[in-house]
Amino acid sequence: xxxxxxxxxxxxxxxxxxxxxxxxxxxxxxxxxxxxxxxxxxxxxxxxxxxxxxxxxxxxxxxxxxxxxxxxxxxxxxxxxxxxxxxxxxxxxxxxxxxxxxxxxxxxxxxxxxxxxxxxxxxxxxxxxxx
Ligand code: THU
Numbered sequence: 001x002x003x004x005x006x007x008x009x010x011x012x013x014x015x016x017x018x019x020x021x022x023x024x025x026x027x028x029x030x031x032x033x034x035x036x037x038x039x040x041x042x043x044x045x046x047x048x049x050x051x052x053x054x055x056x057x058x059x060x061x062x063x064x065x066x067x068x069x070x071x072x073x074x075x076x077x078x079x080x081x082x083x084x085x086x087x088x089x090x091x092x093x094x095x096x097x098x099x100x101x102x103x104x105x106x107x108x109x110x111x112x113x114x115x116x117x118x119x120x121x122x123x124x125x126x127x128x129x130x131x
Contacts, residue, residue, distance in 0.1 A: 004073070005109040007032065010040065011077040012108065018042040018055070027055035027078035031063055034070040039063040056089040060096065073102040081107055090121040 011028040018026035020043060027043045041058025053061075056076060063071075074093060076083055082105045085093065093103065097117040106112040117124070 004075070004104065004112070007038070007073070007075045008077060008104070008106040008109040008112060010038075011075050011106065014040050014042060015077060015079075019044045021045060022047075022049065025079045027076065027083055029055040029059040029074060029076050031056075031059045031074045032072045033063050033068040034072045035068060036072075037063070037066070037068065039066070039068070054086060054089050056085050057092050060092060064096070069096055070098070071096045071101045073104060075104045075106055075112075077106045077108075082113065085120065090117070091124070093117060094121055094124050094126055 007030045011030045014028040015026045018028060020026050022045050030038055030040050032038050039059050039062040041055045041062060043055045044053045044058060046052050056074065071093065076085060084105055094117050099116060099118065101117055103115045103117060103120060104112050
């Protein structure tokens with residue numbers, strides 16, 4: 001699918017902007033919301049370590065701040081062959097994902113794997129629990 005390949009290429013290029021002076025492990029994410037708009041993010045590390053922001057949450061913070069609420073597709077590309085989202089990011093994605101949301105772990109534009117949030121975060125806690 002051309003659009004997915006284009007988004008993967010964008011994340012690979014964006015990874016150059018990752019701020020990773022401590023781990024030197026770069027991650028980029030591109031999120032397409034159900035509105036069709038695309039937001040991008042990179043990981044942003046910090047000398048105090050724990051304030052480090054992952055690429056997925058960086059991309060989603062922009063989307064949510066723009067008033068978006070529903071993820072259509074999120075693409076993740078990092079410096080390992082297939083970089084999976086950390087536990088915190090899985091929970092963060094969960095908040096704005098539904099069963100149709102595509103979570104794409106991309107090695108490159110020709111090699112990627114697609115998951116649902118239930119596959120990556122089974123038996124999750126979510127806003128439905130608070131209803
Ligand atoms: N990282 C992400 O950006 N996303 C993840 O889901 C996994 C980890 C970043 C955080 C840190 O800057 C670096 O990768 C090494 O952990």
